[in-house]
Amino acid sequence: MNALHNPERWMMIADEDGVVAVGVVATHRQRDSSVHWTFETAVDRSMRFPAFEDKVVSEVLALVPPGAETSGWSRRPSLDASLERFGLSVVRSLSEMAVTLPVESSPTVTEQDFLVRRFNDDDVETLVSINAAAFGDHREAGSLDSEEVESLMLESWFDAEGLLFHEVGGVVAGFCWTKVHDNGEGEIYRIGVDPQFHSAGIGRRIVLAGLEYLATKRGCSTGFLWVDEANAPAMGLYDAIGLTTRSRNREFSPALTTSHGR
Numbered sequence: 001m002n003a004l005h006n007p008e009r010w011m012m013i014a015d016e017d018g019v020v021a022v023g024v025v026a027t028h029r030q031r032d033s034s035v036h037w038t039f040e041t042a043v044d045r046s047m048r049f050p051a052f053e054d055k056v057v058s059e060v061l062a063l064v065p066p067g068a069e070t071s072g073w074s075r076r077p078s079l080d081a082s083l084e085r086f087g088l089s090v091v092r093s094l095s096e097m098a099v100t101l102p103v104e105s106s107p108t109v110t111e112q113d114f115l116v117r118r119f120n121d122d123d124v125e126t127l128v129s130i131n132a133a134a135f136g137d138h139r140e141a142g143s144l145d146s147e148e149v150e151s152l153m154l155e156s157w158f159d160a161e162g163l164l165f166h167e168v169g170g171v172v173a174g175f176c177w178t179k180v181h182d183n184g185e186g187e188i189y190r191i192g193v194d195p196q197f198h199s200a201g202i203g204r205r206i207v208l209a210g211l212e213y214l215a216t217k218r219g220c221s222t223g224f225l226w227v228d229e230a231n232a233p234a235m236g237l238y239d240a241i242g243l244t245t246r247s248r249n250r251e252f253s254p255a256l257t258t259s260h261g262r
């Protein structure tokens with residue numbers, strides 16, 4: 001169920017002019033079956049002062065069960081400062097990288113032994129297994145299962161033509177999943193290469209094929225993606241293709257418990 005359909009998963013603060021803050025919590029089941037809670041908030045620009053930011057953090061933390069392992073995401077300096085007042089510090093930084101489309105370097109997809117094809121309904125298990133091999137125990141990305149894939153396939157943005165599979169010698173070596181947003185920007189939503197094919201140029205070709213699809217088939221003039229700045233292979237790859245950072249989303253931890261009192 002989408003968190004916004006569950007009143008226990010989100011909060012809202014309003015004044016006489018309307019909504020000035022919202023907060024939402026999400027759960028992530030980890031490989032060891034423990035549950036990690038994350039929270040995000042949005043605050044009206046006029047309300048981004050310390051006392052109000054602290055109130056919003058308190059309210060959103062009240063949605064988390066006492067004692068749960070929790071971290072918060074921030075994209076604004078006023079929230080960074082508030083989270084630091086709550087004793088949290090940055091443990092992860094995600095970079096939003098973007099590039100103007102089309103990119104100059106186009107992938108060569110006609111080489112013998114290398115095939116790009118679209119996703120078919122019977123590819124669900126293949127997608128799950130390559131994703132698991134590529135992402136391992138990554139907290140969010142590693143847990144993709146067939147149920148989640150099937151649920152994503154029902155999303156309005158899902159486009160089987162834009163979920164590209166890359167085969168080498170008849171074996172699926174990696175995938176590039178694209179997503180077009182309402183504002184017309186095209187996202188590389190997820191990309192993974194089976195580790196046995198790493199460092200062979202597949203990742204570069206996959207990203208370029210995805211960006212080419214977004215530009216030529218979907219008419220996108222901007223391509224973007226989110227990447228963990230600690231992911232050196234991915235950062236190196238995107239930098240080499242010409243993507244540059246346009247914003248950041250930072251995770252603050254260590255785990256808070258809702259009983260810490262502030």
Ligand SMILES: CC(C)(COP(=O)(O)OP(=O)(O)OC[C@H]1O[C@@H](n2cnc3c(N)ncnc32)[C@H](O)[C@@H]1OP(=O)(O)O)[C@@H](O)C(=O)NCCC(=O)NCCS
Pocket residue numbers: 134135191192193194197198199200201202203204205226227228231232233234235236237238240
């Ligand atoms: C990131 C990933 C897709 C790269 O795939 P790959 O097929 O190994 O990459 P390529 O062989 O095409 O390498 C292309 C470029 O990426 C960069 N790169 C690749 N591996 C790298 C590494 N270990 N360290 C630094 N840069 C690296 C280099 O710039 C490289 O160009 P070069 O070979 O000319 O130096 C792959 O490591 C992967 O699937 N990782 C796990 C899933 C993941 O992190 N997805 C991205 C999430 S945003």
